[in-house]
Every structure is written in structure tokens, then in C-alpha cells.
Amino acid sequence: MWADFEALSAIGSIGDGGVNRPSLSTAHLAARNWFASRIHDSGLELRIDSAGNHSAFLACDQPGAKTLLLGSHLDSVPHGGRYDGALGVLAAFEVLRVVKEMGERLLLHLEAIDFTDEEGTLVGELGSLAVAGNLREESLHSPRGGRAALVEGLARAGLSEAGLLAARRDPTSLAGYLELHIEQGKRLLNTSSKIGIVTAIVGITSCRVIFTGQADHAGTTALLDQRNALRGAAHFAIGFWEKLEQDFSRCVGNIGNLQVIPGVFNIVPERVEISVELRAPDISLLTRLEEMVNELSHRMAERFQLGVSVEWLDRAEPVQMDRIFQDVIVNACRDLGFAFQHMASYAGHDAQALASICPVGMIFVPSVGGYSHSPREYTDWQDCVNGANVLLEATLRLARGDLG
Amino acid sequence: MWADFEALSAIGSIGDGGVNRPSLSTAHLAARNWFASRIHDSGLELRIDSAGNHSAFLACDQPGAKTLLLGSHLDSVPHGGRYDGALGVLAAFEVLRVVKEMGERLLLHLEAIDFTDEEGTLVGELGSLAVAGNLREESLHSPRGGRAALVEGLARAGLSEAGLLAARRDPTSLAGYLELHIEQGKRLLNTSSKIGIVTAIVGITSCRVIFTGQADHAGTTALLDQRNALRGAAHFAIGFWEKLEQDFSRCVGNIGNLQVIPGVFNIVPERVEISVELRAPDISLLTRLEEMVNELSHRMAERFQLGVSVEWLDRAEPVQMDRIFQDVIVNACRDLGFAFQHMASYAGHDAQALASICPVGMIFVPSVGGYSHSPREYTDWQDCVNGANVLLEATLRLARGDLG
Numbered sequence: 134m135w136a137d138f139e140a141l142s143a144i145g146s147i148g149d150g151g152v153n154r155p156s157l158s159t160a161h162l163a164a165r166n167w168f169a170s171r172i173h174d175s176g177l178e179l180r181i182d183s184a185g186n187h188s189a190f191l192a193c194d195q196p197g198a199k200t201l202l203l204g205s206h207l208d209s210v211p212h213g214g215r216y217d218g219a220l221g222v223l224a225a226f227e228v229l230r231v232v233k234e235m236g237e238r239l240l241l242h243l244e245a246i247d248f249t250d251e252e253g254t255l256v257g258e259l260g261s262l263a264v265a266g267n268l269r270e271e272s273l274h275s276p277r278g279g280r281a282a283l284v285e286g287l288a289r290a291g292l293s294e295a296g297l298l299a300a301r302r303d304p305t306s307l308a309g310y311l312e313l314h315i316e317q318g319k320r321l322l323n324t325s326s327k328i329g330i331v332t333a334i335v336g337i338t339s340c341r342v343i344f345t346g347q348a349d350h351a352g353t354t355a356l357l358d359q360r361n362a363l364r365g366a367a368h369f370a371i372g373f374w375e376k377l378e379q380d381f382s383r384c385v386g387n388i389g390n391l392q393v394i395p396g397v398f399n400i401v402p403e404r405v406e407i408s409v410e411l412r413a414p415d416i417s418l419l420t421r422l423e424e425m426v427n428e429l430s431h432r433m434a435e436r437f438q439l440g441v442s443v444e445w446l447d448r449a450e451p452v453q454m455d456r457i458f459q460d461v462i463v464n465a466c467r468d469l470g471f472a473f474q475h476m477a478s479y480a481g482h483d484a485q486a487l488a489s490i491c492p493v494g495m496i497f498v499p500s501v502g503g504y505s506h507s508p509r510e511y512t513d514w515q516d517c518v519n520g521a522n523v524l525l526e527a528t529l530r531l532a533r534g535d536l537g
Numbered sequence: 538m539w540a541d542f543e544a545l546s547a548i549g550s551i552g553d554g555g556v557n558r559p560s561l562s563t564a565h566l567a568a569r570n571w572f573a574s575r576i577h578d579s580g581l582e583l584r585i586d587s588a589g590n591h592s593a594f595l596a597c598d599q600p601g602a603k604t605l606l607l608g609s610h611l612d613s614v615p616h617g618g619r620y621d622g623a624l625g626v627l628a629a630f631e632v633l634r635v636v637k638e639m640g641e642r643l644l645l646h647l648e649a650i651d652f653t654d655e656e657g658t659l660v661g662e663l664g665s666l667a668v669a670g671n672l673r674e675e676s677l678h679s680p681r682g683g684r685a686a687l688v689e690g691l692a693r694a695g696l697s698e699a700g701l702l703a704a705r706r707d708p709t710s711l712a713g714y715l716e717l718h719i720e721q722g723k724r725l726l727n728t729s730s731k732i733g734i735v736t737a738i739v740g741i742t743s744c745r746v747i748f749t750g751q752a753d754h755a756g757t758t759a760l761l762d763q764r765n766a767l768r769g770a771a772h773f774a775i776g777f778w779e780k781l782e783q784d785f786s787r788c789v790g791n792i793g794n795l796q797v798i799p800g801v802f803n804i805v806p807e808r809v810e811i812s813v814e815l816r817a818p819d820i821s822l823l824t825r826l827e828e829m830v831n832e833l834s835h836r837m838a839e840r841f842q843l844g845v846s847v848e849w850l851d852r853a854e855p856v857q858m859d860r861i862f863q864d865v866i867v868n869a870c871r872d873l874g875f876a877f878q879h880m881a882s883y884a885g886h887d888a889q890a891l892a893s894i895c896p897v898g899m900i901f902v903p904s905v906g907g908y909s910h911s912p913r914e915y916t917d918w919q920d921c922v923n924g925a926n927v928l929l930e931a932t933l934r935l936a937r938g939d940l941g
Contacts, residue, residue, distance in 0.1 A: 211799045212752065253803060277802060317757035335756065339802050348616065350909030351791030352739065352816045352883040353721035356781060358907065363792055364778065370771040378760060387755030388767055389802040395615050396794035398681060398743050398814040399657065400910045410802040412756050479756040503762065505754030506804045 134227040134521060135514065137171060141207070141223065142215040151508025152215055156208040156250035156259070157185075157286030164207045168222070168247055175230050177245075183296035184263035185249040191229045193239045193532070199308035200242040201531055202491075203228055203524065206251035206260070206483065213252070214510025216315045216517075220498075222247045224313045224521035228528050239532035241308050248483045249292075255283045257447065259297070261483035265490045266301030273297065277339060277446050304490040308531065309458060310483075313524045315512050316497040317480050317505035327519055328473040329497030330462045334488075335385075335412040336419040336451035337481045342369065342430045345440035348395060348403035359401050365437040366391055366405040372429050373409070384413040384422055385479055414477050415451050452485050457536055458494030458527075465526035471519055480505070496523050538631040538925060539918065541575060545611070545627065546619040555912025556619055560612040560654035560663070561589075561690030568611045572626070572651055579634050581649075587700035588667035589653040595633045597643045597936070603712035605935055606895075607632055607928065608650035610887065612658065618914025620719045620904075620921075626651045628717045628925035632932050643936035645712050652887045653696075659687045661851065663701070665887035669894045670705030677701065681743060681850050708894035712935065713862060714887075717928045719916050720901040721884050721909035731923055732877040733901030734866045738889045739789075739816040739881060740823040740855035746773065746834045749844035752799060752807035767797060767806040769841040774811070776833050788817040788826055789883055818881050819855050856889050861940055862898030862931075869930035875923055884909070900927050 144167060145152040145160030154161040165187050172179045177189040188204075205221025225245035232243060249260030256276045262268040273294050276283045287293065321329050346360035370388050377386050390408040409426060413419035427443055434441035459475070466473040476497065484493040498520035501511040530536065548571060549556040549564030558565040569591050576583040581593040592608075609625025629649035636647060653664030660680045666672040677698050680687045691697060725733050750764035774792050781790050794812035813830060817823035831847055838845035863879070870877040880901065888897040902924035905915040934940065 210804055211801060217754075254801070317754045319762075337756070347908075347913070348911040349907075350621075350721045350884060350911070351793060351814060352741070352789055352885070353909050354907060355789070356778060358723070363774065363795065367771045367774040370767065371775065374760060374768065385756055385759070387803065387805060389755060389804055389806065390797045390800035391767065391795055392797075392800075393794045396796075396812075397615065397658075398793040398812050399791065400614055400793055401791060402793065408800075408802050410755060480754060481756070503753075503758060505757050507752045507754070509751070 134223055137223050138219070141167065141219055145209070147212060147508065149508045150215070151212055152209050153212050154207065154209040155211050155254040156252060157255065157290045161208045162290060165247065168207060171226070177229055177233065182300050184260045184300035185290055185292045186260040186264065187247045189226055189229050189245040191233055191243045193242050195240055198240060198242050199306055200244050201308040201528065202244050202246050202310040203528060204246035204248060205312050205314060206248045208250055208252050208254065210252050210254065210506045212508060213506050214504070214508060216510050216512050217317065217505060218251060220315060220512070220517055221313045224524050227521055228525045231525060240534050241532040243528065243532065251483050254278050255286055258449070258481065258483055258486045261486035263297050263300035264302050265486045267486060267489060268297055270298065272447055307491040309455065309492040309494070310487045311458065311494050311524060311527060312482060312484050313496045313498070313520045314482060315500045315505070315510070317500055317503070319503035320476055321497065321499040322503070324474055325472065326474040327471040327499070327516065328466050328523055329476045330459055330473055331454050331478050331495035331497060332459065332475050333414060333451055333453050334478045334482055334485045335414050336416060336449055337410065337412050338419060338423060338448040339408070339410040339446045340426060341444045341446070342407040342409055342426065343442045343444065344405045344434060346403055347401070349401040351399045351401050354401055360438050361401050362405040362439055363393060363402040365433045365439045366407055368436070369407065369429055369433045372433065373426070376425050376429065381418070381422060384411065384418055386411045386422065412479055413451065419451065449481055449485050452488040454484070454494050455492030458492050461530050461536060462494055462496055462523065462527050465523045465530060468526055469522055471523065496520055538627055541627050542623070545571065545623055549613070551616060551912065553912045554619070555616055556613050557616050558611065558613040559615050559658040560656060561659065561694045565612045566694060569651065572611060575630070581633055581637065586704050588664045588704035589694055589696045590664040590668065591651045593630055593633050593649040595637055595647045597646050599644055602644060602646050603710055604646040604648050605712040605932065606648050606650050606714040607932060608652060609716050609718060610652045610655035612654055612656050614656045614910045615658065616912060617910050618908070618912060620914050620916050621721065621909060622655060624719060624916070624921055625717045628928050631925055632929045635929060644938050645936040647932065647936065655887050658682050659690055662853070662885065662887055662890045665890035667701050667704035668706050669890045671890060671893060672701055674702065676851055711895040713859065713896040713898070714891045715862065715898050715928060715931060716886060716888050717900045717902070717924045718886060719904045719909070719914070721904055721907070723907035724880055725901065725903040726907070728878055729876065730878040731875040731903070731920065732870050732927055733880045734863055734877055735858050735882045735899035735901060736863065736879050737818060737855055737857045737881045738886055739818050739883050740820060740853055741814065741816050741885050742823060742827060742852040743812070743814040743850045744830060745848045745850070746811040746813055746830065747846045747848070748809045748838060750807055751805070753805040755803045755805050758805055763805050764842050765805050766809040766843055769837045769843045770795060770809040770811055772840070773833055773837045776837065777830070780829050780833065785822070785826060788815065788822055790815045790826065816883055817855065823855065853885055853889050856892040858898050859896030862896050865934050865940060866898055866900055866927065866931050869927045869934060872930055873926055875927065900924055
């Protein structure tokens, strides 16, 4: 697994410890080709579905057996880290190789899967939504990464929108989904637990807040006479952070981008588009966050005499991890002697999409410094191995039918 | 002149009353070709210098006569208006045609000139700085529009950097420079004067303020743990506008752009580059403005634990219009019966660059609504004609040696 991790980390490497493998970029496709060739080397079966999801498959000989999915994703955010996604795919692949070597007869087929576009450079959880049959055509028409990027990426990968929409699997064929992932926060470090057992994944919603004022000569138009879209945007941003701190301690929000049009030195900004993302552990909080953004946008538009529109993009509801899967992971940790704790995930994962069609569970390992979506992302290798062993143990328990 | 104005307004038209003719763009070069063909039609001499400045030339028969330049520019800001620059070039051209038709023997050569890149899509006052011999090589190496845009523009126009740097004219050959321009503000409208006589042009300086924090996963990194470059930038922007309102009533400033890197929904902004422009009517105020930006940037960087750098770009010093030229314009207004007022220009003009080598004067006409650098830019045609008549009358007074 270490050799695989080193080889994979070199693909899309940006020289500072990070990788740049946005979904369906050349580097991402190179990582997938590498994975396919490693599957070939392992003697496992390579499967690629019409959403581009790449899998290693290990069949059991039980008639009518269901499949237990293990996996994560090989794409990264732009200039991201080596562990997010990659660790989960490599550990799943390693589990299948170990199980194959063990030669034990199990009750479930095992599949180590790399899902397409988890990170949302294009759509977000694209491959897992497709497998769950929950990919909406609208998501393809106005994806958060822009329509052009999606069309180009699909062409580069030899994929089609029709294929994406047809990748649904029969839910009765699936026994569940297990994913190993780095925590991407500091809670495990703070408590010195070795393993996090995820209870729920926060809901995520995103929108574009667009303020529209008037382009004017920046030298001759007095500040009070301006309808300056950037003034509305800057005050919106500060109000947003203040509200989060004061009223939403269990939620998080981010302003990831702010695009100014026309964006030149000597013209009063006419239009500013703000990219907003919101996360909350339950639906009522997520709805309150959305209301806060709507209210704040309109208040700032009024204050600065601007037009405003709030375009809501995809919303992923908060989802609960399966209770039996959580207990199986608890038992795996106890067998292996690892301190663990239950925790919510503030990052989105493919498990979210799959929860609508099968039981899902997630295993977290500590992130040094809590860094994530950054080249600084780092997890001690021993923690990675611990996590892979918990994944193996939990997989064997599920595949043996040992849920006690 | 009306027919010319209509024909010119159609070149680079964007369908909403505005034009898009950034310097050396295809549309701008089309406007220059049109101007060259109109000069040809008029029987005036066409001159093009090595900075790409296009002129109509009308020689007088005095031995050793100097040249009086009249003019402005045919480039626009991106999505700008029809009047800014265009009016001054067309009026200058019309003056030469009228004088030629009059057949009067004058003491000065007359030249109606269209200066290259006044607006600063590439460098700013590029053609007039070149004529004044004040174009610095550094300005070409790191122009405010970016090096790539300059190189592409010059190639498109068949110009070279060596040519730009060699376009200096002998100051002893020039009698002065007169420019008609729309006011780009509301002061003439507010006082119902028909003509503004410019006393000084504000100094302009610009910089990039760059805040650097740390890219992190937006869901898992608590706001208090973030080093979010956008927080520094938003608070800088609001502090900047507050300072301008409180302490710099005679100055203006603009934040024209704000670029967020990496600029995606789910990553904490690592780097934000802010485009700042400052204008002040005298040097000490301009220097105080620069100090304010430096101080505020560093204060915000400290507050939000960010790195910061402030990169100062070109600085144009405030310049005074020639007293004699101002008086000549006063007399022209009195002869024609137009109410006038003296005023500073808060916009930059080629007269700024030329003031270092010859006397300069400027004539303003009212801007409806004060709109400028916008498709909404509008001046009553009668006001345009009035301005052109003042330009003609002032030109005749100067070219006859009638300065009384």
C-alpha cells in the first residue's frame, strides 16, 4: 500500500507535497489509468461503469450474493493534498488484495471503487450520485464548475451525459458502502483517539449571490453617487462571517470566490458574483442558514442601492451513517485495540449520495494540523495503516455476516 | 461631425449604446483605420508615428512654425461609452477641416491626433507618454494590463516596443496641446455652465494589495482557525472606503478588482489580489493616500494573521493646465456667449503626459447623469457642437497669436 501511495502521489504532483488532480483533468485521468493497471497487476477484475467509476472486483461464490462497496475518489481539489480520497481508494484496493490472498469464502462480493468527481470541480459526488440514481439532469445543465468545464472533462474522459444518467445500480444488489478517509479536522488529534467513527455527514448547500450596480468612471463618480456592487459584496461577506460566529456555532460556511465585473482599476465594479457554501448537521439548521444568506443579501442590496439575485445550486441533505455499520466498526476497533470516538463529518463524501440506496459507514484517521484541501494535508503513515486495518476487519465482519 | 460620430460609434458597438474598443483590440484598430480613411477623404495629410498615434496634419506656410496639437483618443475602456475620447478626436479633426476650408494663413501647424492607449487597458497614456519622451521601459515590462496583453496588442497593431520608446518629439516643435472632452462628472450640470475650463488634472497612482493566508478545507476548518485571505481583503475594502469618506474629501479611490485564489466553493481563500486606484489634486494628498493604503493593508494583515504585499504601479503626478491657454479658452467662451466655470479634472487625460513638454489646456462639456466609462455615457449633441466651437475659436486665437 505504501508503494502504491508513493506512486499515486507522484501523479499530478505540484512539488510542494500536494497534488493537482481536478476531476477529469489530464492528471486525474492519468491517476485512473495507473489504478486500472494496478488492478490488472493484482489479478482482480477491472470494472468501469458508464459514469467513469473505476473498480477492482472480487467475486464470492455465493449464489445471489450482494456487493459490499469499499472506496473513495482519486480526484483532488485544485492544488489539494495527497490523502483526501486517495487513501480510501488505496486502502479499499489493499483490502481486496489481502482478502483474495486469504482465500476465505465470504458471503459478499467485494468492490474497491474510485468515484468520479467527488470534490465538485465539476458537479460534486458525480459518480456516487450516478450510481445511486440520484443524478439530476439539471445538475449537468448548470454544474457548479460551469457547463463548459463539464463538457470538456467528459469529452476528455470519453464519457457522456447519457452514460452518467444511466449508471444507476440496482439497490438490492448492494450490501453497503464503507469508506476510509482522513478526518480533515483536529478533533481526533485533540482527543488522541486513533479512529473516528462517523455518525452523520453534514448537509451542504451552495449558491451564487450576485450584486448588480452600475459601471462608472472611478475618478469622476463620487462614492456617494456610486452604485458599487463591490461595496454590497464586501459588507455581505463581513455580515456573513459575523452571523456564522454569533448564531451558527454548529454550522460552517465559506465564501470561496468573489468575481468582479468588469474588474479593472478605473471602473466602479458593476457586478460581483459571490460563491457561498453552507454546511449544517441537520436540515433545520441548513434551512436557517439559507434564510440568513437570502435575508443578508437583500438587506445589503437595499443599503447600497443594488440589484441582487441568489441562485441556489445543489443541496445535499445531512445524512446519518448506518447504526449496524457503526457498531461493526466499533467492534473492529476493539479487536485491534484502537481508541476511537464517534463524530460528525463536516466534509461531504460519496457516502452521502449512497446512503439513499444502501447502508453506509465511514472510518476517519487523524489529520496532522487539521489541514485539508491543501498541500499541507498530512497523516502519519501508521495512522493510514491503522485505518486500513479497521477497514479490513470491518469488511471481514460484514462479509462473514458477523454483525454481533 | 455628426456623420463621423455616428459612423465611429458603430465601430465596436455593443448594442446598448456603448462601445467596446480596448486599446489595440480589433475594434480599436478598425476605428483607427476608419479615421485614417476619413483623413484621406478630407485632403488633410495622414501621419502615423512609431507609437501608433494617428494624426491629420494641416501645415501653415510660416518658416520654422511650431505645431499646435488638438486631440484625444479612440480607444475605450472595456464596455465603455461613445463620447470619452472619441468626441475630442472628431472635434479636432473637424477644426482642421474648417480651418483648411477657411484658407486663412496662420502662424502654427495644426495636428488632430488620436493617442494610443489613453485608457490604460494596456499601459495608460501610452501614446502621449511616448510623444513626451517619458515612457519608461519598466512600464512596458510590467504594464497594468499585464505583459501578455501588451505584447499581443502591439503585434496586432504592427507596433514595437523600440518604436514606442523612440516616438519622442522635439518639445521646441510644439506650441501646445488642446483637448475637448466630456466632463465625466455632474458639476457642469449642477451649475448649468455650458463649458468647463480645466485648471489641473488630478494625480493618479495604482497598486495591487496582495493578502496571503492558507488554503484549507472550508468545511472542516473552523473560522477562528482559518487564515482566510478574503477576510483581510473585505475588511481592507471597507476600511478603505471609510477612510476616503472621512479623511480625503478632495480625493477619490477605487477598488476595481479583487481576485480570489484558488477561488472555489469549498476551499478557504488562500490569496486575494486587490486592484486599487487613487486620485488626488496635489502631490501631498496623493502621498497621504498612498500611506493610508500601506498602513491599512498591514493593519488588516496583522489582524487576520495574513501575509501582505503592496505593489505600487505607475504614478501620474497632478499637473496644472497652462494659464495662458485657460485665458484663451475663457475668451473663446465669452466670444461665443457660453457660460463657463473653472474646474479640476478627476479623470486622467493625455494632457497630463504632454504637460511636461508643452503648454496644455482642456475644455469640458456636460455629461448627462455624470455617467462615464459606461454605455450610459451621454452628452447632448448641441453641447458637443458648443465644445467643438470653443475648441475652434481657441485654436484660431492661438494660431493667430491672439492671446489677449
